[in-house]
Amino acid sequence: MNELSQAFSTALTLLVGLDSGLLEIVGLSLRVSGTALLLASVVGLPIGAALAVYRFRGRGAAVVALNALMGLPPVVVGLLVYLVLSREGPLASLALLFTPSAMVIAQFVLITPIVAALSRQVVADLWSEYEEQLRSLGATPGRALPTLLWDGRHSLLTTVLAGFGRAVAEVGAVIIVGGNIAHVTRVMTTAIQLETRKGDLALALALGIVLLFLSLLINAGVSLLTRATERRA
Amino acid sequence: MNELSQAFSTALTLLVGLDSGLLEIVGLSLRVSGTALLLASVVGLPIGAALAVYRFRGRGAAVVALNALMGLPPVVVGLLVYLVLSREGPLASLALLFTPSAMVIAQFVLITPIVAALSRQVVADLWSEYEEQLRSLGATPGRALPTLLWDGRHSLLTTVLAGFGRAVAEVGAVIIVGGNIAHVTRVMTTAIQLETRKGDLALALALGIVLLFLSLLINAGVSLLTRATERRA
Amino acid sequence: MTAGASILPLVARGLVYQVGGDRLLGPIDFELEGSGRTIVLGPNGAGKSLLLRLAHGLLAPSSGTLEWRTSDAAELRRRQAMVFDRAVLLRRSARANVEYALALHGSRGAERRARAAHVLERTGLARIGDRAARALSAGEQQRLALARAWALRPEVLFLDEPTASLDPAAARRVEELIVEIGSSGTAIVMTTHDLALARRIGDEVLFLHLGLLKERAPAADFFAAPGTPEAQAFQRGELTW
Amino acid sequence: MTAGASILPLVARGLVYQVGGDRLLGPIDFELEGSGRTIVLGPNGAGKSLLLRLAHGLLAPSSGTLEWRTSDAAELRRRQAMVFDRAVLLRRSARANVEYALALHGSRGAERRARAAHVLERTGLARIGDRAARALSAGEQQRLALARAWALRPEVLFLDEPTASLDPAAARRVEELIVEIGSSGTAIVMTTHDLALARRIGDEVLFLHLGLLKERAPAADFFAAPGTPEAQAFQRGELTW
Amino acid sequence: PLAAETPFLTVASTTSTEDSGLLADLLPRFRAVSGIEVRVVAVGTGQALRVARAGDADLLLVHDRPSEEAFVAEGYGIERVSVMANDFVVVGPTTDPAGIRGMGDVAQAFARIAEHEAIFVSRGDDSGTHKAELRQWRHAGIDPTPASGTWYRELGRGMGGTLNTAAAMQAYSLADRGTWLAFLNRAGLDLLVEGDPRLQNPYSAIVVDPERHPHVKAALAQRLVDWLVSEPGQAAIGAFQVGGERLFVPRAELAPGP
């Protein structure tokens, strides 16, 4: 257990020292997961909202499938993306394997179902309140979607933060498609796994603490930002 | 890419054949993640609801922290639980390391913040509708919690399913505290990782497909069950 | 008020609405012919709100038919509006609620702003147009819902108890407004529990009881000589649960 | 109706409620002395609902004080009840809504069932007690909210427009019920826009306008000779926005 | 019989013994003669040492001599027992852009790779294999670390993950023969260099010292070690094959270590 106290002091040293190696890894983590989250939100929020609003045969099945996809294992996502991007895969020509772009794609695939499934529930709750009124006003489902996403933005924030958490914390997918190459595709979680393999649990934990601290900063920033915007509105 | 088609046919063979080795692994996966989810729900739902209802200094900070904990990396959780359960840790006497119980604990730690953070948002939405009425009726926050959890059960279901998805899909934590010991602590995700390491990508993918298929069955079962209960009510 | 051929008449035949095994409304037959003010009366739970929602196309009949002159769904939507008994206001300012509805109907820019300002002015909300709609008082919300529906210049306007939460003066002003809207070519279909109001402004009365259309008559006749014992008791305030 | 010393009187001094920079109510001084029926009148947006919510302890005054005889918060809660202008019903049956409230107040078993059955019966909901509360019609919901609050046998009962959505007969029955509740020792504080109702059952009137308490008088005096130009205009239905 | 009644011991091992399938072949044989169940936790070399050091395993099975010696010297293990060996091989793309196929001297082969700046993936995880690879660079007189991120790529992954990456990148790499032979995703990779005596890779077993950790099942662990070095154990190791090739050499056949 003295690794734990050692981990905290190492984490502190890392945070204070901000050495360039750490900054590089942290920067890539945020870039990759941030981009994946952006894309997943752009795709997942409308999908979730659409599943809440449109009525069609098989909607129930689609919702069940989406909920099940929240249990997509990162390693499986990694393998799928790996096969698609590999030399023998259909997108080989893009030469994306072992680049940060491949990691973005993998995390995007991983978290889009999560963002979509959670936002479906949020939007469905709002829709049950708004449905008759919006239909009465002549809003087609297509016109209702942006309204619902906008009016539900506070609740959807938690959804998006859940997606970010999943992306920034996962290692199974990015290590397969990124390869954990030093200075190229090494991110916080792959570095943590590496130190764990090496048996340097204190350093691994310290990196974990740094990652959590970062998540905390980002969440706090988002929270302050939302409050500030609300106050203005 | 022919791994992909091969994976599907292997998956089919596995599902049809239902050999005892696979059943053992599948069974353990479900037992571990199911137990972890149960515990995480028992702890996380009330915590989330309490954060939505009780007003206290630092509540905002607590919510931010909880949201950030959704980004807890599985490997870090695995390390923490390992250090606690290890022979040199405080709970060494329980001799839980490398047992399914250790895996349950790790997944519990991993998903409780997720269940709590997501349920906080769901309950907060409901509370904004119920607050004045429940306070008027003389419900203390403590009495309001079960009411909110019950009346919000449909929305909370998605939350719980998200927790299940996270638990059943993660590998980083269970492999550290479970050790991926054949016939003892091998679950679907650690088996998938093992096959990936061995380069048997088709088998790894096939196991992934089996896992997803299971998730699908469980989600469908839950969905049918809820609808049936609703119809009766 | 609206261009093109009218969407009226609306013809209901054997209209039934049920939930589970319970028949909540019908079978009902009626026609809504043209402009004018139709008042739907009846005790609580008679099915007035259900009837309005069915006519407005928000609920699908369990059996029977409801037919407008046109079957163009988008056109039907565009030419009707409804004020619910319980206003559902969007999470934005009162003005933005009106402008949102106008935007859905294709109104843009200065025209939209002018129309919103006009309807808010006429419903006494101009001063508080920038308040969050959901923070408004009960009566203010009810007026906002009316303003929003009226802003759309519907050919048929369904009003579900539009004066229930209004103070005496507001109720008078809204009554005048409803009469004015009706006179400018909009068909009004309105429920109310204010029999004096119904008597003053109603052209025709539909009287519902326990889900059935018990009586349909010109308002003057209905109030002068109700044709059924239920309607008589209702008017005396004695048709009780 | 309730055991032990009364929680009344309620004394408000310099009561102010504001949101952001806007003063929505006050400063207001008043006392609520004992049982009897106090009617709060005023135009839409005058601050009636805010005043009830402040008195009931759901909102905290921005400044000024509100004091009951006792300062035991749990006791205060237990001895008051309120019917909101917009009923908030839990997602369960009508009966379960009443029983839920009773359970919160410690009522158990047969006693609870009997009390719930009684209040549902008296508000005309016995027949539909097993329907989902949120599927009820507007008037049924309003009666259910009243039944639920009354079931608790409060010492002070706040009613925000409790007859707004009721049909004529139901309004009469509910009026009788309110009078009966008041006579059995419960202090009633009620808002309404139905001046005839206020005149019939009010003991005292508080007249609010633009957030200020303009007049406070015995009901008979208020209606016979309103003391302020605003109250005069209000009664004539001419105090408009 | 209840599973709890079966005596068991926990082995901390590197992934190569597990991934090659060797342990899955050996352990049932051991169980048949001893009645002892062996639970294998296969992790990175450093992690295996760390787990054993904490007393969370009863036996250590790794292939990194300096760490093993330190482990014993620091009093965590009783004795280092040589069990078997395999050897390292240099793998690379079939097209072999650096032209090292068939070379007998690893140092020369590595020098060629560096000269061509052909992509080389390193485990980069401080494992036994990684350290062996670094030794070969030293022999070749080359320091690849400045090139890290260009042609020299440090992955920080296990052997299997590294081979998967090498296959996809068409890169050279150093692998242990066991994992290589058992590895299925070879897509376009070939074994290019083998047989250099420097590439020997001895595995040792160390029983965790019960004086350090009184709870460890030293007696059970010792029985496994004894069986591994016994006649039947060594025979089983020597007989273990994948795809018709022998993966591990019994210790009796080993040349004396460097």
Ligand SMILES: Nc1ncnc2c1ncn2[C@@H]1O[C@H](COP(=O)(O)OP(=O)(O)OP(=O)(O)O)[C@@H](O)[C@H]1O
């Ligand atoms: N989804 C539903 N499930 C069960 N009962 C329903 C449902 N919707 C409406 N009802 C019942 O149908 C009846 C008619 O409802 P409706 O809202 O039309 O009454 P109403 O005439 O508008 O009454 P009010 O004057 O109180 O507004 C009510 O008794 C109500 O309880």
Ligand SMILES: Nc1ncnc2c1ncn2[C@@H]1O[C@H](COP(=O)(O)OP(=O)(O)OP(=O)(O)O)[C@@H](O)[C@H]1O
């Ligand atoms: N949270 C808030 N933010 C801004 N304005 C508010 C808020 N709450 C209430 N108001 C305003 O305060 C005023 C008083 O509201 P209140 O609900 O007390 O009116 P009321 O007298 O009950 O009116 P009504 O007869 O329409 O029910 C209204 O003009 C309303 O818009």
Ligand SMILES: [Mg+2]
């Ligand atoms: Mg109605």
Ligand SMILES: [Mg+2]
């Ligand atoms: Mg009010």
